[in-house]
Amino acid sequence: MSDRNRNGDHDPYPRGDDPLDAIGMEEFRLQEPSQWEETEYQPQGPESLKTCPSCYSRQSQANRHCQECGARLDQHKIAVGPVPIRSVTAGSRAVRVIITGLAFVLIFALIIQALRSDDEPETVAVEDQTTEVTEVTEATVSLGPLEEVTPISISCSSEYNANLGCENLIDGEETYWNDESRRGEDARITATFVNPVALEQVQIINITNLEKFRRNYRVRGVEIYADDFPGVPFVDQIPDANDRPHGIPTTTNHTTILEIRVTSTWASESLGGERAFDELAIQEIKFWGRIQDSAGG
Numbered sequence: 415m416s417d418r419n420r421n422g423d424h425d426p427y428p429r430g431d432d433p434l435d436a437i438g439m440e441e442f443r444l445q446e447p448s449q450w451e452e453t454e455y456q457p458q459g460p461e462s463l464k465t466c467p468s469c470y471s472r473q474s475q476a477n478r479h480c481q482e483c484g485a486r487l488d489q490h491k492i493a494v495g496p497v498p499i500r501s502v503t504a505g506s507r508a509v510r511v512i513i514t515g516l517a518f519v520l521i522f523a524l525i526i527q528a529l530r531s532d533d534e535p536e537t538v539a540v541e542d543q544t545t546e547v548t549e550v551t552e553a554t555v556s557l558g559p560l561e562e563v564t565p566i567s568i569s570c571s572s573e574y575n576a577n578l579g580c581e582n583l584i585d586g587e588e589t590y591w592n593d594e595s596r597r598g599e600d601a602r603i604t605a606t607f608v609n610p611v612a613l614e615q616v617q618i619i620n621i622t623n624l625e626k627f628r629r630n631y632r633v634r635g636v637e638i639y640a641d642d643f644p645g646v647p648f649v650d651q652i653p654d655a656n657d658r659p660h661g662i663p664t665t666t667n668h669t670t671i672l673e674i675r676v677t678s679t680w681a682s683e684s685l686g687g688e689r690a691f692d693e694l695a696i697q698e699i700k701f702w703g704r705i706q707d708s709a710g711g
Contacts, residue, residue: 565605598679598694610668613703620656630695635678
């Protein structure tokens, strides 16, 4: 073969004159897997850890940022802002003002109580003495039997004349009282007792004479006031009849003055061609109760 190569160029190193042929080359062979040497796994030592300059948590050397707070591990400590102060609302201010005011009131009350503590023994002594006197007084009061009680005096809002005056209401006779032709309007009768009376009933008796009964006005509605029950009347209705007394329950304790107020009336009537009268008529008023007697009096 000529000294030219395939491209037709002249070969500078004719076969047999290649300088690499003079170099000794070591034969390279791949080692089979079965011939690999088995090596025992040697565990590495504990990894050194970094300390976060911000939160001081321990971090791996491979971390560039803290996994807890996100700070750079290779920089200085990150400045942390102060914790924000809780805002105070108007409602919380009002609550504080109320609590403070109550505290001052309580302290003031305790001071007043402490200042008055010296007077308490004397006050207790006076109360004890008052209680003893009251108990003695109650022990000396007793009630008599149930009986008809005649007032020491009786007065009326008006009278027709002296013969038909207010005293006829408690004389125990068939005489009667007439008002001054007012048809019972605003008629009032007041009875006064010497000793306090525990009243149980007030009886109103109409005129027993039928003709006079019909021709005069008669009591219908009535209110009774006792001085030991001021402002609390005993209210009742009187039937239009003259065959028996009409009793009105009046449960009192120690009455000395009793007032009877006429609130409505039965109208008078004309009989046998005789005209009707304009006067209110009552024949008798009786009071039933128990007189309070004093053992020391």
